[in-house]
Amino acid sequence: MNVDVSSKTVKEIIADIDKCTGCRACEMACSAFHAMPRYSSINPARSRIRVVADELNDEYVPVRAGNFTRTGCDGRHVYQLKGKKYSECSFCPASCPTRDFFIEPDSGLPLKCDMCEDEPPLAEPLCVTVCEPGCLTYAVRQVEAEVDAPAEREAMARGLASLVNQHGIEAVIENLKRVSKGQ
Amino acid sequence: MKYAETGFNLEVDLSTGRAERLASDPRDTELYLGGQGVAAKILFERVPPDTDAFSPDNLLIFSACLLVGTPAPAANRTVVNTFSPQTNLMSHSLFGGFFGPELKFAGYDRIIIRGKAPELVYLYIHNDRVEIRDASHLRGKGTTETQDLLKAELKDQRVQVAAIGLAGENRVYMASIDHNHASASRGVGVIMGDKRLKAIAVRGTRDLNIARPAEMFELAQALHRKIGEGDGNGDWMAVDEDDSFHHNHFAWGNARTRRKGYWSEELQQRWTRWKYDHMDRQTGCFNCAKKCRNVINWPGGRRFGYKCFGKDTYHMAAFLELDFTYEILGVAQEYGLDSYSTPQVIAFALELLEAGILTEKNFPDMPEDSRGRFFYLLEKIVRREGIGDVLADSVSHAAKRIGNGAEAFDHNTTKKFEQLPIKLGKLNPAYFLMIATGEKMSITQIEGSFPQDPLPTQEQREAFVSKWEAPPDEKFKQYFLDWKKRDDISDEATCEIVDWNEAMHYIDDATGLCGFVSSFRGQFGGGVAYHMNNIPQMIAHATGMKMDKARLWKTFQRIRTLVRAVNVRRGLRRKDERPPEDHWAVRDEKYEQELLSKYYAFKGWNSEGIPTRQTLERLDMGYAADDLERRGILKADAGAAARETVAAAE
Numbered sequence: 001m002n003v004d005v006s007s008k009t010v011k012e013i014i015a016d017i018d019k020c021t022g023c024r025a026c027e028m029a030c031s032a033f034h035a036m037p038r039y040s041s042i043n044p045a046r047s048r049i050r051v052v053a054d055e056l057n058d059e060y061v062p063v064r065a066g067n068f069t070r071t072g073c074d075g076r077h078v079y080q081l082k083g084k085k086y087s088e089c090s091f092c093p094a095s096c097p098t099r100d101f102f103i104e105p106d107s108g109l110p111l112k113c114d115m116c117e118d119e120p121p122l123a124e125p126l127c128v129t130v131c132e133p134g135c136l137t138y139a140v141r142q143v144e145a146e147v148d149a150p151a152e153r154e155a156m157a158r159g160l161a162s163l164v165n166q167h168g169i170e171a172v173i174e175n176l177k178r179v180s181k182g183q
Numbered sequence: 184m185k186y187a188e189t190g191f192n193l194e195v196d197l198s199t200g201r202a203e204r205l206a207s208d209p210r211d212t213e214l215y216l217g218g219q220g221v222a223a224k225i226l227f228e229r230v231p232p233d234t235d236a237f238s239p240d241n242l243l244i245f246s247a248c249l250l251v252g253t254p255a256p257a258a259n260r261t262v263v264n265t266f267s268p269q270t271n272l273m274s275h276s277l278f279g280g281f282f283g284p285e286l287k288f289a290g291y292d293r294i295i296i297r298g299k300a301p302e303l304v305y306l307y308i309h310n311d312r313v314e315i316r317d318a319s320h321l322r323g324k325g326t327t328e329t330q331d332l333l334k335a336e337l338k339d340q341r342v343q344v345a346a347i348g349l350a351g352e353n354r355v356y357m358a359s360i361d362h363n364h365a366s367a368s369r370g371v372g373v374i375m376g377d378k379r380l381k382a383i384a385v386r387g388t389r390d391l392n393i394a395r396p397a398e399m400f401e402l403a404q405a406l407h408r409k410i411g412e413g414d415g416n417g418d419w420m421a422v423d424e425d426d427s428f429h430h431n432h433f434a435w436g437n438a439r440t441r442r443k444g445y446w447s448e449e450l451q452q453r454w455t456r457w458k459y460d461h462m463d464r465q466t467g468c469f470n471c472a473k474k475c476r477n478v479i480n481w482p483g484g485r486r487f488g489y490k491c492f493g494k495d496t497y498h499m500a501a502f503l504e505l506d507f508t509y510e511i512l513g514v515a516q517e518y519g520l521d522s523y524s525t526p527q528v529i530a531f532a533l534e535l536l537e538a539g540i541l542t543e544k545n546f547p548d549m550p551e552d553s554r555g556r557f558f559y560l561l562e563k564i565v566r567r568e569g570i571g572d573v574l575a576d577s578v579s580h581a582a583k584r585i586g587n588g589a590e591a592f593d594h595n596t597t598k599k600f601e602q603l604p605i606k607l608g609k610l611n612p613a614y615f616l617m618i619a620t621g622e623k624m625s626i627t628q629i630e631g632s633f634p635q636d637p638l639p640t641q642e643q644r645e646a647f648v649s650k651w652e653a654p655p656d657e658k659f660k661q662y663f664l665d666w667k668k669r670d671d672i673s674d675e676a677t678c679e680i681v682d683w684n685e686a687m688h689y690i691d692d693a694t695g696l697c698g699f700v701s702s703f704r705g706q707f708g709g710g711v712a713y714h715m716n717n718i719p720q721m722i723a724h725a726t727g728m729k730m731d732k733a734r735l736w737k738t739f740q741r742i743r744t745l746v747r748a749v750n751v752r753r754g755l756r757r758k759d760e761r762p763p764e765d766h767w768a769v770r771d772e773k774y775e776q777e778l779l780s781k782y783y784a785f786k787g788w789n790s791e792g793i794p795t796r797q798t799l800e801r802l803d804m805g806y807a808a809d810d811l812e813r814r815g816i817l818k819a820d821a822g823a824a825a826r827e828t829v830a831a832a833e
């Protein structure tokens with residue numbers, strides 16, 4: 001088989017939820033870092049990490065803002081861990097309409113974690129730095145990704161063929177041009 | 184633009200059902216910072232001194248203090264002030280957690296509540312939206328139960344709730360206000376209940392602005408790391424399982440019996456197992472690196488949290504063990520009862536029974552064993568049933584109502600407030616002054632910066648002083664270096680030490696800093712994060728105000744003196760400033776009174792403990808001098824001005 005080996009960087013925030021004290025220093029720091037100008041205001045509602053906290057039931061899950069989704073889930077799992085029940089939502093990173101997490105309070109636009117990208121780069125995202133109880137840790141890994149080149153080409157060709165089928169070759173070319181300009 | 188504060192008060196009149204968002208007076212922030220400082224000003228201006236605590240004209244003020252919600256670590260205290268039916272003086276109470284920050288993010292620095300609701304209500308605040316809502320479905324519900332119900336009803340897990348339990352609803356004087364597993368003690372729940380306000384639920388999504396963002400964040404992060412790393416901050420009792428100190432030295436029962444050799448290795452192991460077998464985790468407060476609260480899930484009860492000495496009070500009053508405290512705390516906290524004063528009230532009742540002042544008739548169907556009796560009386564008190572109705576008014580008032588010699592058993596109160604159960608041998612001059620003159624009703628709310636005891640050797644003292652950043656003035660280092668025997672220290676130094684201890688609490692309670700990283704903690708080890716040498720900078724960065732050590736010290740004196748003025752208007756005088764007569768076995772009335780006179784003069788107060796006109800004017804409070812003169816409390820006098828204490832030479 002024809003296989004390319006390339007490597008890609010995976011950035012991970014590991015949350016050891018048994019160690020979370022619910023202090024929300026992470027929310028404070030994230031909202032400060034992303035304020036304009038930097039650190040000029042605090043507002044946990046703008047934070048891209050939220051601690052799903054139910055103090056009275058001993059539930060603490062820091063969750064990081066991921067992708068936006070237009071619709072909420074119709075049903076959801078309930079996980080039972082060490083005798084405590086957690087809704088699937090407690091672990092879900094989506095900015096979605098069923099809760100007011102990761103939605104910019106003024107504009108209503110979705111928020112997404114950018115791992116505190118900065119120039120020069122920070123050693124680690126700020127939520128990790130301020131997490132004194134050691135719940136959050138940061139890891140960067142290089143993973144060797146095996147890419148099966150012919151198989152990938154084949155899959156893309158199939159996708160394109162179906163687009164052409166649906167919209168016609170002209171429309172697909174026009175859109176490809178637009179997208180490539182935007183890049 | 185406003186920085187660190189929002190610049191708005193929420194004014195709520197429960198009688199008329201009106202709620203208004205009103206701009207606060209920026210001059211008040213400048214002079215009194217926030218929290219208890221501004222609350223004292225509001226109480227002075229708006230509540231005439233003859234107002235009964237249970238009058239609709241009494242105010243109940245929840246303040247999110249000046250630095251709360253900013254990056255300043257562990258600045259999260261909500262302060263609650265009102266007038267207390269127990270002391271007839273200004274109540275001082277506070278709680279940690281997340282309520283204060285949320286109030287700031289909702290756009291308010293404080294909630295000022297007046298009037299009384301016709302029926303039980305709760306207050307819902309979501310940014311600009313403020314509603315007074317029916318709470319009849321919450322009647323009789325427990326404190327955490329109410330929080331759970333409100334979060335479900337409002338469909339918002341992020342709402343922060345402060346609630347009273349049955350004790351507050353029934354106007355029990357020892358009633359607390361509870362938020363998560365934090366609790367506002369020292370008798371403020373009774374007024375919330377009297378106003379028929381079951382709970383406040385707040386949610387905010389607004390920005391809180393910082394005046395000098397980069398400087399503020401850098402300083403805040405340095406302190407955050409300091410708090411997290413060492414053992415100089417936070418509640419060490421959360422991790423140290425050796426609690427021989429309280430058990431061997433504090434008095435059991437109704438502050439009666441010392442059990443000097445009580446603690447043992449076997450007991451420590453057993454109790455440690457009880458704790459860790461039932462502890463979910465330790466939790467912290469908003470933006471703090473520590474985790475002082477032990478969250479316990481004891482079979483048969485609701486999950487509860489405790490800090491510090493709160494784990495000892497019930498079993499020590501009942502002569503039982505830790506498992507009893509764990510069992511009863513889950514119940515007592517749901518009722519919303521102060522775990523410092525309540526066990527003393529129950530032990531007092533049982534003493535009266537033993538002494539024959541109360542009889543079996545007063546306790547129908549009471550069990551024989553101590554455990555059963557405590558649960559029995561707890562129920563009677565929160566329901567105000569039978570003898571419980573009398574006991575619900577706290578030890579001092581109950582003793583008076585019972586009469587027949589009961590007053591002699593009211594032996595551990597000052598200003599009618601239950602004190603920590605400590606009975607010692609020889610007088611400690613600094614502690615005499617602190618317990619006598621404190622207006623925060625508990626020694627833990629005034630002691631804390633200067634170590635409690637000298638170190639034995641010169642080398643140890645020097646080593647301590649060389650690392651000591653906290654003293655506001657070099658002279659405190661010298662006092663410590665020269666200090667060899669506990670009571671061998673000049674009266675002048677004693678006055679200055681007491682003043683410094685007190686200063687830190689007044690600053691914390693205006694800015695919202697936690698005592699475990701500031702006012703209370705420095706006495707143990709000296710390595711406290713916040714002190715007079717960095718708080719001014721933190722305030723300046725956060726607010727943009729001009730602030731330095733001299734100015735902050737003067738602000739402390741101003742707030743302290745205003746609280747005194749508030750209370751002297753309600754009758755506080757020298758005769759009330761007495762620690763419990765048996766606090767020390769050996770007393771010297773003449774010396775104590777001389778020392779008290781010196782301290783009054785040092786504070787710029789007259790021989791009755793009333794601030795002089797000169798003192799009030801020096802602190803920019805001529806209005807208070809005018810008021811005290813108009814009422815005939817102060818004679819137009821030319822008394823001594825407050826002496827400049829610290830490097831306040833402006």
Ligand code: SF4
Nearest residue numbers: 020021023024026131
């Ligand atoms: S900073 Fe760490 S411990 Fe604190 S809430 Fe966030 S994840 Fe939990």
Ligand code: SF4
Nearest residue numbers: 467468471475697699
């Ligand atoms: S030191 Fe403890 S009590 Fe104080 S704010 Fe931090 S966690 Fe809360």
